[in-house]
């Protein structure tokens with residue numbers, strides 16, 4: 345009995361030891377396999393990072409991980425994996441090249457901006473701020489250290505004209521059509537929004553008149569609400585086909601109210617009327633600039649006005665197209681001079697309309713020859729064609745008021761201004777033919 349009991353105990357002890365050994369064995373195997381899995385997981389994650397082309401690590405760390413990946417793949421992976429890794433590296437290299445190209449296109453830093461204290465710094469709204477004149481004005485206001493809000497519907501304006509300010513803390517861009525009300529805070533408003541090139545405004549006369557009437561009402565209403573001073577961009581076209589020469593501000597003009605230019609001429613005349621009505625009735629602080637023919641860089645290659653047309657034609661050895669007999673005259677002001685005049689007017693206490701333009705007058709025929717001679721090796725011929733309906737025959741500003749009240753007169757000679765503009769259009773031409781393959785000829789405006 346005793347022997348049997350001892351034998352039973354031995355068996356029990358043996359079974360216990362055996363189960364203990366099995367348990368230990370199981371625990372060891374499990375921990376090994378988990379360790380292996382973790383290793384594999386880490387390797388997978390690293391491989392995944394490089395595979396997706398996220399080159400976000402500092403270079404050394406990135407290289408180490410690549411080495412580790414290669415080592416581990418040498419140990420555990422097949423030729424397929426090696427091939428995948430090589431492909432991933434190629435893709436990373438391609439992406440790096442693309443990033444470098446994109447970075448090359450981005451402006452590296454902003455133009456230098458003056459620092460203004462909060463008492464001097466003004467918040468300035470520029471309607472049409474992405475347009476030809478507006479964008480040059482925006483540049484100066486920004487560089488002076490003000491906060492600038494650009495409003496544009498991009499009907500004729502372009503983001504490209506102001507993109508060098510994108511992201512700057514003093515700059516804001518609003519895509520908005522001022523025919524609809526706008527609610528922003530501003531100390532000053534430059535109201536420049538409107539198509540200004542005859543073929544453009546004639547192409548959409550209703551839009552042109554809405555912008556100059558409803559749009560101006562909205563901007564004057566805004567100026568009243570926020571107590572801002574507002575400068576309205578009017579035009580020499582309020583004088584129509586003038587019977588007085590040169591044109592002083594006191595001249596009332598000679599305008600056909602139902603002609604093809606009326607949407608612009610009369611639109612701007614109403615804008616002036618609205619400005620002085622708001623000044624009288626609502627005490628809005630208004631300034632009115634009558635802008636004469638202006639030219640310079642950032643005019644669109646297909647703007648359709650004489651300067652851009654003649655320069656583009658001369659640069660491509662195409663016929664220079666003079667509308668009518670070419671005896672009509674114009675006086676051309678370089679854009680930086682105009683911007684100086686606008687700033688001077690906004691700052692002055694003079695509230696009646698002021699002509700801003702360059703009084704140096706040329707016939708259009710002469711002007712064609714001036715441009716042809718400024719483009720080296722130009723083989724263009726100058727041809728006259730059908731006249732444009734209601735085309736003003738003589739135009740030259742009397743700038744006595746600007747000289748007396750703003751102490752302003754233009755500084756840039758026609759020769760110098762045209763040279764800078766020709767250089768700009770040369771650059772534009774190479775850009776359009778290189779990247780777009782859509783040349784000026786496709787978009788040429790012809791209103792013969």
Ligand SMILES: O=c1ccn([C@@H]2O[C@H](COP(=O)(O)OP(=O)(O)O[C@H]3OC[C@@H](O)[C@H](O)[C@H]3O)[C@@H](O)[C@H]2O)c(=O)[nH]1
Nearest residue numbers: 540542579580636637649650653665666667672732735
């Ligand atoms: O290719 C062309 C283009 C224009 N012209 C002529 O050149 C003269 C100037 O024409 P533009 O189109 O440049 O400008 P306009 O003077 O007619 O109107 C301008 O006036 C002042 C501003 O307010 C506006 O920018 C615009 O309305 C006109 O006599 C026109 O018929 C040509 O002979 N050939």
